[in-house]
Amino acid sequence: MWWWVKARRAHTLLPVGLTLLTALVLLLHDTVARLPSFRTGADNPVPAMLLVPVPLCAVLLMSLESRLSAAEDSSVRRVRARDAGLTLAAVAAATTVGLGADAVLGSGAAAPLGRNTAFLTGLTLCVRSRAGPPAVMTPVVWFAAVVFFGFDRTGRPALWTVLPRAADDPVAATAAALTLSAGLAVQLGTRPRTDS
Amino acid sequence: MTLEMRSCTYAYRPWAPPVLRDLEYTLPRGLTVLVGPNGAGKSTLLRLAASVARPQKGTITLDGTPSHRRAYRAAVAWLPQRVIPMTGLTAREQVAYTGWLKGMGKRAAWDAAARALARVELTEEAETKARRLSGGQLRRVGVASALVHEARVLLLDEPTAGMDPHQRRVFHDTLGALTDDVRVLLSTHDVADLAAAADHVTVLRSGRVTFSGTPAGFLAHAPADSAPGRVAEAAYTALSEGQWARG
Amino acid sequence: MRFAALVRTSSALWAAPPALGLVLFYFHVSFSRDYEFTRGDIPYALETVSFVLDPLYALAYATASSLAAWESGRMNRAGVWASAPARSRHAIAAHTLLPVLVLAWAMLLFPVGLGLLSEGTALTPDCAPLLIMALFVAAAHGVIGFAVGLVVPRLVAPPLLAAGVFYGVASSASSGERMWPRHVSGAFSTVLSFGERTTWTALAPQFLFTGSIALGLALLGVTARNRGVRTAVPVLSCVVALTGTLAAYDIAEGWGHTAPLSVGHARMTCAGSAPRVCVPVAGGAEPAEVRAEAEAVVRELAAAGVRVTLPRTMSDSVVNGAHPRPSTGDIWWLPLTAGQRDATTRYQVLTRAVRFPCASTSDEVASRSAMLWAAGNTGEAKRYLTAQREELAQYDNGDEVFALIKERVATVRRASTAAQASWYRSELKRACGDAGRAGDT
Numbered sequence: 001m002w003w004w005v006k007a008r009r010a011h012t013l014l015p016v017g018l019t020l021l022t023a024l025v026l027l028l029h030d031t032v033a034r035l036p037s038f039r040t041g042a043d044n045p046v047p048a049m050l051l052v053p054v055p056l057c058a059v060l061l062m063s064l065e066s067r068l069s070a071a072e073d074s075s076v077r078r079v080r081a082r083d084a085g086l087t088l089a090a091v092a093a094a095t096t097v098g099l100g101a102d103a104v105l106g107s108g109a110a111a112p113l114g115r116n117t118a119f120l121t122g123l124t125l126c127v128r129s130r131a132g133p134p135a136v137m138t139p140v141v142w143f144a145a146v147v148f149f150g151f152d153r154t155g156r157p158a159l160w161t162v163l164p165r166a167a168d169d170p171v172a173a174t175a176a177a178l179t180l181s182a183g184l185a186v187q188l189g190t191r192p193r194t195d196s
Numbered sequence: 197m198t199l200e201m202r203s204c205t206y207a208y209r210p211w212a213p214p215v216l217r218d219l220e221y222t223l224p225r226g227l228t229v230l231v232g233p234n235g236a237g238k239s240t241l242l243r244l245a246a247s248v249a250r251p252q253k254g255t256i257t258l259d260g261t262p263s264h265r266r267a268y269r270a271a272v273a274w275l276p277q278r279v280i281p282m283t284g285l286t287a288r289e290q291v292a293y294t295g296w297l298k299g300m301g302k303r304a305a306w307d308a309a310a311r312a313l314a315r316v317e318l319t320e321e322a323e324t325k326a327r328r329l330s331g332g333q334l335r336r337v338g339v340a341s342a343l344v345h346e347a348r349v350l351l352l353d354e355p356t357a358g359m360d361p362h363q364r365r366v367f368h369d370t371l372g373a374l375t376d377d378v379r380v381l382l383s384t385h386d387v388a389d390l391a392a393a394a395d396h397v398t399v400l401r402s403g404r405v406t407f408s409g410t411p412a413g414f415l416a417h418a419p420a421d422s423a424p425g426r427v428a429e430a431a432y433t434a435l436s437e438g439q440w441a442r443g
Numbered sequence: 444m445r446f447a448a449l450v451r452t453s454s455a456l457w458a459a460p461p462a463l464g465l466v467l468f469y470f471h472v473s474f475s476r477d478y479e480f481t482r483g484d485i486p487y488a489l490e491t492v493s494f495v496l497d498p499l500y501a502l503a504y505a506t507a508s509s510l511a512a513w514e515s516g517r518m519n520r521a522g523v524w525a526s527a528p529a530r531s532r533h534a535i536a537a538h539t540l541l542p543v544l545v546l547a548w549a550m551l552l553f554p555v556g557l558g559l560l561s562e563g564t565a566l567t568p569d570c571a572p573l574l575i576m577a578l579f580v581a582a583a584h585g586v587i588g589f590a591v592g593l594v595v596p597r598l599v600a601p602p603l604l605a606a607g608v609f610y611g612v613a614s615s616a617s618s619g620e621r622m623w624p625r626h627v628s629g630a631f632s633t634v635l636s637f638g639e640r641t642t643w644t645a646l647a648p649q650f651l652f653t654g655s656i657a658l659g660l661a662l663l664g665v666t667a668r669n670r671g672v673r674t675a676v677p678v679l680s681c682v683v684a685l686t687g688t689l690a691a692y693d694i695a696e697g698w699g700h701t702a703p704l705s706v707g708h709a710r711m712t713c714a715g716s717a718p719r720v721c722v723p724v725a726g727g728a729e730p731a732e733v734r735a736e737a738e739a740v741v742r743e744l745a746a747a748g749v750r751v752t753l754p755r756t757m758s759d760s761v762v763n764g765a766h767p768r769p770s771t772g773d774i775w776w777l778p779l780t781a782g783q784r785d786a787t788t789r790y791q792v793l794t795r796a797v798r799f800p801c802a803s804t805s806d807e808v809a810s811r812s813a814m815l816w817a818a819g820n821t822g823e824a825k826r827y828l829t830a831q832r833e834e835l836a837q838y839d840n841g842d843e844v845f846a847l848i849k850e851r852v853a854t855v856r857r858a859s860t861a862a863q864a865s866w867y868r869s870e871l872k873r874a875c876g877d878a879g880r881a882g883d884t
Contacts, residue, residue, distance in 0.1 A: 003293035006282075006289065033617050034614070036497070036613065038465075038473050039472070043617065048614075051610055055599070055602075061598055062596055066283060068280065073247075074248050076266040076297070136602050140509070140602045143606065
């Protein structure tokens with residue numbers, strides 16, 4: 001098990017990812033910028049917190065891609081289940097950071113961090129099954145879609161955006177849960193594509 | 197114990213032509229050397245037999261056990277064409293990890309890794325980070341990984357690539373020391389390997405087996421005027437470029 | 444490597460359809476819908492270019508940066524640097540970055556071309572500084588991304604750069620009280636009106652900030668032949684990067700919301716003297732007709748007993764863009780092109796001809812009464828009353844004031860011409876809050 005952890009570099013990469021996540025939460029929790037919308041032609045206020053899961057998703061993917069593919073693809077151990085466990089652990093850690101920051105900072109902006117991380121991670125895993133390592137760009141592409149197309153003229157985010165929705169929005173929470181579940185199912189059911 | 201491939205067809209992409217088409221193959225006892233021109237499908241055959249990839253059509257079984265079952269995977273070891281050094285793992289850890297993946301317990305895998313590295317004369321580099329090993333050393337780590345869990349079937353893709361002559365000899369001695377009930381399928385471009393105690397030769401061409409038989413039967417396909425010492429090469433050329441034949 | 448092979452193996456190839464699709468979508472939806480509300484009276488290429496580019500900078504720069512980092516990671520993984528290449532590192536990097544750069548530049552130039560085409564306006568040399576700046580900064584981001592990708596893992600650098608560059612550049616225009624970020628980020632977020640031009644000085648911080656960082660990083664790729672060079676290169680690299688960024692900050696720190704612009708850039712056609720009337724050629728107005736209308740207004744006011752001296756020059760205020768210049772005794776700035784198009788030239792001249800002896804009036808009844816009287820003598824009473832009805836509707840007592848000024852002017856019209864003229868002059872003084880309401884009827 002420890003060799004699997006070392007092979008994934010989880011003992012180094014995930015702490016770095018979580019440290020970066022925490023630092024970004026502390027730095028950016030109340031940063032809002034007006035970004036252009038292609039849909040409305042106006043600017044909309046977009047919190048920087050929407051981007052905070054990106055480094056953790058990147059680091060998680062980097063960890064998952066660190067594989068001894070020859071041995072793991074013919075393994076008798078449930079390596080993919082362990083990978084799914086690693087994914088869930090990363091999402092759970094992000095959720096803890098978000099809730100903790102929300103309690104300490106009281107800004108409310110950090111509360112949906114876990115939900116957003118779950119959503120983006122699930123999406124990335126789904127894309128990864130088809131595209132391989134370039135799936136690491138999925139969270140950024142989704143963010144761009146939200147910025148350009150996700151807000152109406154009153155600045156309200158559409159249902160599909162998930163990220164900027166209120167922390168207690170049940171639709172966003174359900175979407176995040178479903179997307180993460182789909183990502184994990186794909187992760188368990190398919191062999192990851194590799195560059196080689 | 198029999199490893200059988202029945203009507204196996206495999207293409208890397210749905211729109212690409214199959215690399216192996218309706219392949220029928222039974223791995224003989226002992227050491228089988230697999231030869232063929234580049235692109236013949238040797239590595240693909242090994243990947244399928246190692247259960248790393250699944251054929252789009254056909255079946256692969258080991259004593260009737262399908263290739264996707266744990267029992268099949270536990271019994272089969274594979275050395276790929278390229279051994280990837282794992283960041284953060286030492287040579288011994290990488291070998292032990294492979295053993296653990298193949299179902300060995302942690303302690304057993306650790307001890308077996310040391311023994312496997314000793315067999316390929318890499319004990320001194322056991323604690324060296326895998327990324328710092330030379331190409332030849334990495335290859336030997338791969339061979340050790342294939343030997344660590346004492347598989348019943350060894351699938352070795354160009355195992356001696358990058359090894360010096362001494363290491364090649366050590367490698368062949370290692371193979372020779374394997375027990376009789378271990379079946380080895382060794383893919384190589386080095387026809388000199390044929391001379392090193394091969395029990396069988398299989399020639400693959402364009403995804404089909406063009407020859408499967410004894411070394412003597414293989415060498416018999418060399419033209420009569422072949423230079424001594426180049427007979428194996430001549431036979432290889434004749435079989436990989438010429439008519440279909442069975443030995 | 445042949446260019447076709449270079450493109451085929453580059454990440455720019457698979458990024459091109461969504462990237463270019465997005466800018467095309469923006470053009471067909473946003474530009475088509477929104478530009479008509481921004482577009483000025485006279486077609487102006489730089490206005491179109493600045494409008495089109497405004498929301499695209501962040502996207503193009505983020506694309507350049509992240510794809511460059513991806514390509515750099517690919518070079519690392521393929522072992523290119525370890526294969527002892529005969530070509531210089533810079534040549535290899537430039538070769539690799541070429542498709543990425545072409546894509547980033549296409550994201551900027553393609554919609555600009557479409558915008559100009561849809562407006563029927565040709566590209567002018569005025570547009571060069573802004574376009575060159577955008578292309579330069581995109582290239583600089585490519586260099587920075589490539590350098591980052593050499594050291595940061597290939598699965599981490601691209602998304603972080605994409606997110607960081609996009610958010611940083613896009614948000615620079617809304618940086619609250621700090622204005623300098625918007626002047627150094629590479630995003631020129633002002634839409635330029637007719638007659639306005641950016642200056643190289645105004646764009647210098649944009650070039651300096653990202654350019655110096657890119658140059659500093661590029662210097663690190665210089666092959667060190669001896670120990671001296673090996674020591675000097677990193678020091679020089681830091682000096683270049685720091686000097687450039689600090690210089691950019693220093694230049695831009697004191698600027699307000701908009702970088703300094705140059706106005707009045709238009710080819711003019713003029714007619715007559717005293718007044719010499721000048722209008723921009725591009726607007727299609729006739730200066731001689733404008734002059735005739737202005738002289739007619741003055742004549743009519745003179746007939747009513749009010750002497751007005753026309754200035755030496757009357758020039759179209761449209762060439763000042765969004766930076767109006769105040770009229771003086773020598774030069775009147777009036778919207779002459781729009782005035783001729785809307786048949787409001789006489790009205791515009793009238794608003795200048797009625798001169799209050801103070802900078803701003805305090806008596807709204809007196810000032811409006813004076814204007815209404817003068818408008819009535821020049822045939823512009825109806826237009827004036829329509830404008831005042833709209834303006835006074837905002838006030839609680841607007842109806843009352845409206846009725847009052849009409850009554851006062853109607854009353855004074857019963858007097859002689861001389862008395863009316865005297866009343867008018869006293870209304871002008873009274874509007875400024877001066878004592879003495881002589882002539883009040």
